Amino acid sequence: xxxLPSQAxxxxxxxxxxxxxxxxxxxxxxxxxxxxxEQGRLTSGTTWHAAGxxxxxxxxxxxxxxxxxxxxLYSSLEAETGAATGWKRCGAVTVARTxxxxxxxxxxxxxxxxxxxxxxxxxxxxxxxxxxxxxTDDLAGAVWLPGDGxxxxxxxxxxxxxxxxxxxxxxxxxxKVTGFDLKGGRVHGVKTDxxxxxxxxxxxxxxxxxxxxxxxxxVTVPLFSAEHFYIVTKKVAGVTPDLPVLRDPDGYIxxxxxxxxxxxxxxxxxAKPWGMAGIPDRFEFQLLPEDWDQFEIxxxxxxxxxxxxxxxxxxxxxxxxxxxxxxxxxxLGEAPGVGGFFVxxxxxxxxxxxxxxxxxxxxxxxxxxEPTADLWxxxxxxFAPFHGNARHLKERxxxxxxxxxxMHWPRQELTxxxxxxxxxxxxxxxxKGAQFGxxxxxxxxxxFGEGGAPSFTAPPWLADxxxxxxxxxxxxxxxxxxxxxxxxxxxxDALKVLQRLCxxxxxxxxxxxxxxxxxxxxxxxxxxxTVIRLxxxxxxxxxxxxxxxxxxxxxxxxxxxxxxxxTDVTSAWSVLSVMGPKAEAVLRAASPDxxxxxxxxxxxxxxxxxxxxxxxxxxxxxxxYELYVPTEFAATVYDTLSEAGAAHGLKDAGYYAMDVxxxxxxxxxxxxxxxxxxxxxxxxxxxxxxxxxGGDFLGREALLRQRExxxxxxxxxxxxxxxxxxxxxxxxxxxxxxPAGEVTSSGYSDLLGTSVVMSYVRADRPIDRGYVLxxxxxxxxxxxxxxxxxxxxxxxxx
Ligand SMILES: Cc1cc2nc3c(=O)[nH]c(=O)nc-3n(C[C@H](O)[C@H](O)[C@H](O)COP(=O)(O)OP(=O)(O)OC[C@H]3O[C@@H](n4cnc5c(N)ncnc54)[C@H](O)[C@@H]3O)c2cc1C
Numbered sequence: 001x002x003x004l005p006s007q008a009x010x011x012x013x014x015x016x017x018x019x020x021x022x023x024x025x026x027x028x029x030x031x032x033x034x035x036x037x038e039q040g041r042l043t044s045g046t047t048w049h050a051a052g053x054x055x056x057x058x059x060x061x062x063x064x065x066x067x068x069x070x071x072x073l074y075s076s077l078e079a080e081t082g083a084a085t086g087w088k089r090c091g092a093v094t095v096a097r098t099x100x101x102x103x104x105x106x107x108x109x110x111x112x113x114x115x116x117x118x119x120x121x122x123x124x125x126x127x128x129x130x131x132x133x134x135x136t137d138d139l140a141g142a143v144w145l146p147g148d149g150x151x152x153x154x155x156x157x158x159x160x161x162x163x164x165x166x167x168x169x170x171x172x173x174x175x176k177v178t179g180f181d182l183k184g185g186r187v188h189g190v191k192t193d194x195x196x197x198x199x200x201x202x203x204x205x206x207x208x209x210x211x212x213x214x215x216x217x218x219v220t221v222p223l224f225s226a227e228h229f230y231i232v233t234k235k236v237a238g239v240t241p242d243l244p245v246l247r248d249p250d251g252y253i254x255x256x257x258x259x260x261x262x263x264x265x266x267x268x269x270x271a272k273p274w275g276m277a278g279i280p281d282r283f284e285f286q287l288l289p290e291d292w293d294q295f296e297i298x299x300x301x302x303x304x305x306x307x308x309x310x311x312x313x314x315x316x317x318x319x320x321x322x323x324x325x326x327x328x329x330x331x332l333g334e335a336p337g338v339g340g341f342f343v344x345x346x347x348x349x350x351x352x353x354x355x356x357x358x359x360x361x362x363x364x365x366x367x368x369x370e371p372t373a374d375l376w377x378x379x380x381x382x383f384a385p386f387h388g389n390a391r392h393l394k395e396r397x398x399x400x401x402x403x404x405x406x407m408h409w410p411r412q413e414l415t416x417x418x419x420x421x422x423x424x425x426x427x428x429x430x431x432k433g434a435q436f437g438x439x440x441x442x443x444x445x446x447x448f449g450e451g452g453a454p455s456f457t458a459p460p461w462l463a464d465x466x467x468x469x470x471x472x473x474x475x476x477x478x479x480x481x482x483x484x485x486x487x488x489x490x491x492x493d494a495l496k497v498l499q500r501l502c503x504x505x506x507x508x509x510x511x512x513x514x515x516x517x518x519x520x521x522x523x524x525x526x527x528x529x530t531v532i533r534l535x536x537x538x539x540x541x542x543x544x545x546x547x548x549x550x551x552x553x554x555x556x557x558x559x560x561x562x563x564x565x566x567t568d569v570t571s572a573w574s575v576l577s578v579m580g581p582k583a584e585a586v587l588r589a590a591s592p593d594x595x596x597x598x599x600x601x602x603x604x605x606x607x608x609x610x611x612x613x614x615x616x617x618x619x620x621x622x623x624x625y626e627l628y629v630p631t632e633f634a635a636t637v638y639d640t641l642s643e644a645g646a647a648h649g650l651k652d653a654g655y656y657a658m659d660v661x662x663x664x665x666x667x668x669x670x671x672x673x674x675x676x677x678x679x680x681x682x683x684x685x686x687x688x689x690x691x692x693x694g695g696d697f698l699g700r701e702a703l704l705r706q707r708e709x710x711x712x713x714x715x716x717x718x719x720x721x722x723x724x725x726x727x728x729x730x731x732x733x734x735x736x737x738x739p740a741g742e743v744t745s746s747g748y749s750d751l752l753g754t755s756v757v758m759s760y761v762r763a764d765r766p767i768d769r770g771y772v773l774x775x776x777x778x779x780x781x782x783x784x785x786x787x788x789x790x791x792x793x794x795x796x797x798x
Contacts, residue, residue: 004175007198008035010366011190012205013177013213015042017050017157017352018344019205021359023164023171029367032168035199037192039176040284042161043154045207046351048285049320050153051230051263053245053256054353055092057112057119057145059730061742062373062677064115066357073356074151081166083159086152090244090257093122093130095142095305097250102140103456104408106782107731109143114732114739114780120144121783131246133238133308148245150256153352160359176281177206180217186339187217201366203342208279208323210331210345211388219335220385223346224393225275225321226401227288229295230265232258233312249405251301262312266298267349271401273394274321288319322349326387327414328400330354330378332362333371336553342366343380349404370520374675381550386441392417409454410728411437411446411656419443423482424574424634432652435461439545442483445654456782457726461656462748468657469750472620473796475649476580478641479658481626482634484575485548487541489555491564494537500697501558502531503680503689510535513600513615515688517680518554519699523706525674525683527551532602532615540613540628542575544670558698574634578641579624579661582648587614587625589644595625608640620658621665622798660747663756666717666794672729672744673715673758679703682711682760710766713741716759718777718788719795723754725779725786732780733759733788743779752795757788 010026012019015038023036038044054074056067074087096102105121112119120143127142128134161171180202181189189198204221206213214221243257253266272294292299295317303309323346325331331346344362347354364372376382386392399416419426421441430436434445447468452460471477489497498506504516510533518527529543529551543551548570555566578586587595593605597616605614610633618624629637642650659669668674673683680689681703691700720727726748733741741760749756757779761772773792778785 004172004192004194004197005035005170006196008170009033009199010035010201010203011197011199012036012203013190014038014045014205014207014209015161015171015173016045016047016205016207017043017153017160017355018207018347018359019203020157020160020164020171021355022203022205022344022362023169024160025360025363026366027164027167027169029363031363031367034164034169035197036164036169036171037175037177037190038171038173039281041173042171043157044284045209046320046322047153047157049287049318050352051256051265052086052150052153052352053254054151055145055148057108057117060377061115062375063377064117066361067354068117069360070354070356071147071149074156077156077159077163081159081162083155083162084152085156085159087149087156088151088241089147089149090242091130091144091146092148092245092247093127093142093144094247094249095127095134096140097138097248099140100407100456101250103782105141105143110732110780110783111730111742112145114742118145118147130244133236133306134246135305135307150245151352156352177213182217182338185337187341201340201342203344203362203366205344207345208275208321210323210343212278214335214343217335217338217341219338219341219343220383220388221331221343221345222383222387222393223323223325223331224273224390224397225279225323226271226397227274227291227294227319228322228349228401229291229298229317229319230263231317232263232315233261233309234315235260236262236308236312238308247405248301248305251305252402252405253298253302253305255306261315262306262309264298264302264309267401267404268294268297269402269406271398273397276394288321290317290319292317324348324397324400326383326393326396326400328403330358331380332358332375332378333365333380336381336549339557348400371676374677376671376675379550381553382546384440384549410456410459412454413437421483423480424631425480425482425638428635428638429480429652434652434654437655439483440548442545444483444545445480445652447654447656448652457724465656465660466748466750468651468653469661471649471651472580472653472657472661473622473751474581475651476578476582476586476645477651477653477657478645479577479579479653481575481577483545484570485543485545485551485568486570486573487552487555488538488567488569489541489564490538490567491562492537493562494539494564497555497559497562497564498531498539499693499695501555503697503699505690505693506531508533511602513602513617517674517685517688518551519697520676521699521702522676523679523699523702524676525670525678526554526676528668528670528674547670572631574629574631576627576629576634576638576641577619577624578627578650579618579620579622581623582650583618583624585648586641586645586650589647590640607637610637610640612637618798619667620661621667621796656747659745660749660756661796663717663745663747663758664749664751664794664796665798668715668758669745678760679706679711681706682713683715712764712766713760713762714767714769714772716761716772717791717794718757718759719752719791720755720757720779721787721789725755725781725784727755727757727779727781733761734778734780734785735761735775749795756795
């Protein structure tokens with residue numbers, strides 16, 4: 001073996017399919033000084049024993065584009081490298097056993113079409129023709145995805161490795177990374193069992209070892225292994241290489257052809273975590289012992305679906321570990337707090353299908369210095385250190401593996417490791433009938449009521465949420481928003497930092513609150529947040545619950561050499577919001593202080609026996625106050641307000657109501673209308689941007705360019721004409737019969753008596769508001785076309 005080089009621009013750790021794909025794509029982008037280190041042999045971790053199913057449909061446009069790119073790559077790679085990949089475009093059939101599953105499949109087809117993926121609904125009989133060995137008498141229907149396929153994971157990885165080598169990457173086997181050289185918040189090199197290597201960038205592609213490896217650099221990589229199974233049969237009559245992949249999610253199982261036999265595996269609803277004592281070092285080309293008891297539920301369902309298995313001879317029950325993340329999505333990107341330390345891991349049993357796209361996105365992020373597309377759902381910054389807790393991960397993994405094929409209902413919540421983070425009001429709200437959902441580990445009241453069975457149409461909580469909306473519009477409602485992430489930025493240069501990062505004018509007098517965007521170099525939203533200037537050199541920043549890690553990292557990264565310190569003060573403050581026309585009356589009944597503040601002003605007021613910071617604003621539109629309350633006073637303040645509000649019709653309300661109310665009021669939400677791929681010009685948020693505030697800010701150049709060139713997509717608000725139709729988000733929007741966008745936010749508005757949605761309208765040329773407001777629009781809701789009308793103004797003008 002050649003000696004280890006003493007330096008390389010990028011060191012990739014892990015020679016599975018993901019590491020090899022990152023190496024391949026970095027070299028394609030011209031970064032050829034790449035060293036990949038693998039402790040065993042290439043593919044010897046998890047990759048070698050994958051089943052090799054390659055699907056192309058994922059939840060969002062970017063993620064689907066990522067998977068589709070993978071398929072393009074896999075179908076052309078052999079021609080480029082000369083090394084076989086085993087890629088075969090055999091198509092895939094997914095069957096539904098129940099009407100509810102069929103609705104879900106129809107929704108998937110609608111999404112697929114909107115994303116440009118070929119997909120077709122087929123009858124049980126047609127599905128039977130595509131997959132003759134399957135029983136179809138109990139099916140409600142099926143979907144046919146002709147572009148899906150299968151590949152040989154080992155060959156594919158070797159082919160990517162060959163491509164990377166041919167452009168100069170060095171891939172070295174038998175070298176274990178044992179630590180990192182960290183200085184000044186950056187990684188400067190890796191330590192190995194065979195010497196140190198200096199580098200600018202490290203990419204942790206260590207699969208199920210990635211959590212332990214991350215820990216060596218202080219980076220949280222929340223993933224945990226579970227035992228994962230499939231059987232391989234000897235030849236089965238009627239099984240040919242062209243046989244499509246078959247998925248029967250109601251039976252938790254999948255099939256593919258392999259050398260004339262069947263591979264049948266699945267995702268049982270209760271998984272079996274593995275590796276509680278850590279993942280062994282020397283786990284090269286190894287498997288775990290068979291466990292027929294754990295496999296039993298899959299086997300039973302498979303015997304039902306394919307009776308031919310009764311006679312088939314099983315060659316092997318393969319049990320290999322794979323790592324799963326707390327929300328079932330990948331972990332990509334540069335780690336918060338450690339510059340140059342990238343992660344591409346946690347592939348939740350979809351690493352073969354997605355290594356192509358994930359490798360490319362990771363390489364692009366490294367080269368560009370920031371993500372080149374909206375990767376929020378896979379972004380490492382969606383996690384916080386608590387997600388790395390091993391017991392948490394182990395218990396969550398039992399649930400997340402099964403999520404793969406479970407029914408996905410609108411607004412479905414995971415149930416394990418809950419309740420975790422709780423507001424001081426949690427027990428009070430629970431006693432009043434709050435039903436909670438979890439975000440970033442926080443329990444948050446969604447609505448107050450009984451709940452009931454989930455549904456794709458009118459949800460069981462609709463009446464409760466409508467009553468909460470009515471109270472907010474006609475009297476007043478109180479919302480517990482304690483889960484907001486909160487920071488304090490302080491120091492001589494705090495204003496300078498904010499002026500550089502924020503698109504709005506931040507040089508306001510102390511006491512003022514400013515709503516602003518944080519933009520990236522492309523002019524896209526990295527966040528939207530409110531900032532209160534506390535004093536000359538101190539600012540209080542309030543941002544979304546889910547954005548705690550992301551926004552703190554973004555701000556800290558851009559402080560540079562300036563004199564300012566960002567501190568996360570989330571736990572120090574509760575936030576109670578009182579909104580609605582009677583909000584002022586409610587507060588007056590509890591406070592002797594002057595409350596007639598102009599919008600956007602803040603002041604410290606007495607409230608009952610406490611003192612709180614009050615801001616005049618309502619996210620839901622109309623009058624309202626946000627109260628920032630030291631955590632230990634939250635319960636007292638809540639009781640005071642509840643008592644004071646009784647005479648004014650004050651009602652407890654939750655996030656479901658708030659979400660509809662903000663759509664009605666035209667307020668955009670981060671992660672929905674505001675993503676790194678959307679600009680304020682496109683989102684219609686230029687009122688919060690001051691291009692001429694004096695001095696440059698991040699994203700300004702891009703906005704100026706876009707203003708000149710025009711926008712080829714713009715946000716619209718639409719009323720759904722049929723009140724029985726329930727869009728949930730993600731549905732395709734058609735303009736004059738052609739796909740134009742997808743629903744970004746949706747809710748049933750009590751004010752309108754029907755649903756109201758937001759969606760971008762895309763075109764292949766610059767468009768103006770007139771274009772959005774003209775044209776005839778429909779939504780594709782599970783295959784049904786539903787008329788929607790673009791609204792010139794948000795329905796609620798408060
Ligand atoms: C039974 C089963 C079936 C599956 N079927 C499919 C499927 O059909 N389709 C699909 O898309 N996916 C499937 N998967 C998932 C897929 O196999 C994985 O997602 C994918 O292989 C992960 O690749 P990776 O490169 O991240 O990890 P790995 O292949 O595990 O590579 C990580 C590498 O890092 C190395 N490493 C770790 N620590 C160090 C260190 N300190 N120094 C040096 N090297 C280190 C390891 O030795 C290992 O080789 C399946 C998985 C299983 C278990």
